[in-house]
Amino acid sequence: MIAEALKALDRKEVERLVREVLQQKLRGATPPPAREYGKQAKAQAGGPPNPLVVNVSARHMHVTPEHLEILFGKGAKLSKMKDLYQEGEFASEQLVTLVGPRQRIIPNVRILGPVRNYTQVELSYTDGIYLGIDLPLRISGNHEGTPGITIMGPKGALTLDKGVIRAERHTHMSTEDMNYYGVKDGDQLKLKIDGPCGVVFDRVRVRYHPKVVLEVHIDTDEGNACDLESATHMALIK
Amino acid sequence: MIAEALKALDRKEVERLVREVLQQKLRGATPPPAREYGKQAKAQAGGPPNPLVVNVSARHMHVTPEHLEILFGKGAKLSKMKDLYQEGEFASEQLVTLVGPRQRIIPNVRILGPVRNYTQVELSYTDGIYLGIDLPLRISGNHEGTPGITIMGPKGALTLDKGVIRAERHTHMSTEDMNYYGVKDGDQLKLKIDGPCGVVFDRVRVRYHPKVVLEVHIDTDEGNACDLESATHMALIK
Numbered sequence: 001m002i003a004e005a006l007k008a009l010d011r012k013e014v015e016r017l018v019r020e021v022l023q024q025k026l027r028g029a030t031p032p033p034a035r036e037y038g039k040q041a042k043a044q045a046g047g048p049p050n051p052l053v054v055n056v057s058a059r060h061m062h063v064t065p066e067h068l069e070i071l072f073g074k075g076a077k078l079s080k081m082k083d084l085y086q087e088g089e090f091a092s093e094q095l096v097t098l099v100g101p102r103q104r105i106i107p108n109v110r111i112l113g114p115v116r117n118y119t120q121v122e123l124s125y126t127d128g129i130y131l132g133i134d135l136p137l138r139i140s141g142n143h144e145g146t147p148g149i150t151i152m153g154p155k156g157a158l159t160l161d162k163g164v165i166r167a168e169r170h171t172h173m174s175t176e177d178m179n180y181y182g183v184k185d186g187d188q189l190k191l192k193i194d195g196p197c198g199v200v201f202d203r204v205r206v207r208y209h210p211k212v213v214l215e216v217h218i219d220t221d222e223g224n225a226c227d228l229e230s231a232t233h234m235a236l237i238k
Numbered sequence: 239m240i241a242e243a244l245k246a247l248d249r250k251e252v253e254r255l256v257r258e259v260l261q262q263k264l265r266g267a268t269p270p271p272a273r274e275y276g277k278q279a280k281a282q283a284g285g286p287p288n289p290l291v292v293n294v295s296a297r298h299m300h301v302t303p304e305h306l307e308i309l310f311g312k313g314a315k316l317s318k319m320k321d322l323y324q325e326g327e328f329a330s331e332q333l334v335t336l337v338g339p340r341q342r343i344i345p346n347v348r349i350l351g352p353v354r355n356y357t358q359v360e361l362s363y364t365d366g367i368y369l370g371i372d373l374p375l376r377i378s379g380n381h382e383g384t385p386g387i388t389i390m391g392p393k394g395a396l397t398l399d400k401g402v403i404r405a406e407r408h409t410h411m412s413t414e415d416m417n418y419y420g421v422k423d424g425d426q427l428k429l430k431i432d433g434p435c436g437v438v439f440d441r442v443r444v445r446y447h448p449k450v451v452l453e454v455h456i457d458t459d460e461g462n463a464c465d466l467e468s469a470t471h472m473a474l475i476k
Contacts, residue, residue: 198440
């Protein structure tokens with residue numbers, strides 16, 4: 001489906017898109033936007049063993065070493081812009097441009113490191129509608145039947161045949177956290193956000209790893225729907 | 239704040255923006271997108287007197303007759319593209335372009351009719367971040383301390399000094415509906431959306447009018463966060 005749409009993208013069209021991106025960069029306007037922010041709940045006596053941190057994942061990409069070289073040139077490595085909340089994870093300085101089947105582009109999509117053994121693009125539904133991609137709701141790494149996309153880097157372009165998803169809301173948990181909340185890997189919790197745009201998110205998937213710190217990830221649509229920035233209280237509930 | 243930012247928008251810059259819009263129109267690509275859709279709950283025996291309808295309000299504008307003439311020329315009237323769910327309300331054929339303080343534009347913003355005694359622009363937080371406007375959360379018509387924006391029409395441009403909001407989630411209700419749910423005008427209910435991206439929205443404001451049909455309005459961020467299209471069940475609860 002996307003492959004067909006992309007056939008229509010001839011060299012001239014791609015050149016025009018690239019020119020557009022360059023023009024946008026030159027004047028400092030790089031739509032559409034991404035907002036990355038998070039919120040940490042206040043610690044309470046007798047409360048959970050670890051502070052509840054909710055972070056909004058703006059659109060981003062994970063990449064294999066091979067794909068990184070296609071986009072950024074032979075021998076390319078990810079360089080760290082800033083550390084993320086999970087140890088070892090980082091926002092890289094590397095940015096790519098996505099080209100969707102509606103011949104619209106999203107520039108300045110950040111690669112999150114380190115490199116992985118699959119390439120994956122995580123978008124919000126707002127992004128998906130913009131690009132013309134019907135995003136499947138998936139846990140990271142589950143790419144069966146997912147759509148592809150064309151990605152442009154400074155040294156080359158790449159067309160994935162799968163790997164574009166909306167990430168399922170999830171919470172990273174260690175054994176200590178799972179014990180406290182009484183859940184196991186793969187279970188679902190609710191995330192309650194109080195505030196002017198209060199929301200309870202169902203189906204927040206528990207993702208266990210022995211070395212993670214407690215962190216909920218929602219996407220920009222969800223972060224904007226509940227106006228996470230103005231939240232007055234947050235809790236994970238069963 | 240916005241006025242200052244707009245001072246920087248000289249004639250040349252505006253011309254460039256207009257050219258950009260025209261180019262986008264010519265090739266049929268008009269980012270960013272707007273999705274307008276709704277969902278109606280299945281009727282149940284012993285259930286509410288009226289079917290629960292939830293509609294997503296994409297970004298739009300209401301306009302005074304005076305502002306309509308500035309944008310579309312002397313004597314301009316709104317022409318109907320399609321009826322909305324509330325009797326007498328309609329999506330017009332008239333589209334405008336918004337220019338925000340980050341010198342980014344949103345083209346193809348639809349005017350909803352009929353004309354009103356105030357001009358108002360309703361955007362999602364995603365739109366606000368894109369344009370660089372910190373949107374206040376308001377009930378329609380409450381413009382005290384709200385930001386302005388520049389609006390371009392085919393015949394002229396206009397800079398509002400206020401009237402740009404994120405609309406509070408709300409439900410239109412008649413007396414019959416308020417009696418059934420046990421609420422009065424201005425009260426708040428919760429809207430429960432079940433499905434793969436299930437959400438409970440707090441603070442859905444009750445807006446009474448004797449002649450309305452039961453209808454909840456949420457914005458595109460909220461509609462995308464809960465993936466309203468894939469909802470399996472919906473309910474208003476206290």
